[in-house]
Amino acid sequence: MDKLRIEGGTPLNGEVHVSGAKNAALPLLCAGLLTAEPLTLTNVPQLNDVRTMRTLLTQMGVAIEASDGRVALDAARVDWPLAPYELVKTMRASILALGPLLARCGEARVSLPGGCAIGLRPVDQHVKGLAAMGAEIDLEHGYISAKGRLRGAKFVFDMVTVTGTENLLMAASLADGTTVLENAAREPEVVDLARCLTAMGARITGAGTDRIVVEGVPELHAATHAIMPDRIETGTYLVAAAASGGRVAVRGGDADSLDSVLTKLVEAGATITIDGDVIVVERSGTLRAVSVRTAPHPGFPTDMQAQFMALAARAEGTAVITETIFENRMMHVQELVRLGADIEVEGGTALVRGVAKLTGAHVMATDLRASACLVIAGLVAQGETVIDRIYHLDRGYERIEDKLSGLSARIARVR
């Protein structure tokens, strides 16, 4: 199993190019199911989760051609509207196929994802929303079986759910009549999906607000769409640069999607300069601990919580870090403690007392963003850190060791 070996303690310097967003790419690949004409996506990140989604779509009968960040999907035929347990258990985002399959084929069978490392993560809102649109749904043998012609409906989400909003948005695009989604997720990835669907002929207003209105159309057509830059990958490099000191330019980013993260970096003592799609972070003075509380967009993203904990671990002062979205997203804490961090956890809140020095150790990655946290901690720790189970990292960060080496980090993938 691959590991990362990091020799920490040196500041990051240089320029890094950000990839397309994983969490935009996954729903956008499923959007290909909505039309019999080709959908071409560009700026597609080369990640394991994207490969899994391509495998899933191929099994359904979608023809896919991929080269250099460009993926052309041809769903002229969808022979098997089925997402089997074997794939769904490796990637929960497979649930995003449910809405498009049902809307396009009039039937779908998608495995229930089950629990995951960071929390229970039920999909009841996806199911309730489709039922409100007239789908007949059975939950049996671990599968969601849905059928029927979808019609527009008003649906109020019980809580803000990103993939839940995306699933219903795609389904509503081909439903009969108008759908109103209330308490919808406002994440930039939802907006990117709406932009692509609109290019395919969907009629959508309000994406980016908590009320999205979709006027269904009988069919969607061919389109080409460039996937938005990954705001979490961008944020991860910015935090790594601020935590280690030095100066890093992140190229190809979108600062507007990162307001809450940039504000916190400035609070932590970093200087941020934005010039078009280039975000420059610089930190030479004291690194200050900053408190964060995760919330749906535009609040502080849960996907950046672990990285800020690594920063706080080595900063001056005490940070209170509160996770409100997932009930079990603090698994990096015990690993940070192995590197010398002083952290106490009670419920969803961590009290992080900054220490003068972290020291390298052997640690284990437990989920994607926890892995990113350990990489940042390894970069600031004195001596060697070895991170085990980095398959988590390969799901969501494209060539992270190459990109960090380009910033003069001493990092290598080892077996």
Ligand code: EPU
């Ligand atoms: N929830 C329910 N019922 C539902 C749906 C969600 O109770 O039907 C709960 C969840 O258990 C959670 C909260 O609502 O407590 C929010 O979950 P959400 O549905 O928004 O999460 P998601 O759509 O499954 C996406 C990202 C995650 C990111 C979250 C929150 C994708 C593919 N995944 O997950 O990304 O953390 O939104 O922003 O878009 C990651 O990239 O590392 C990652 C985990």
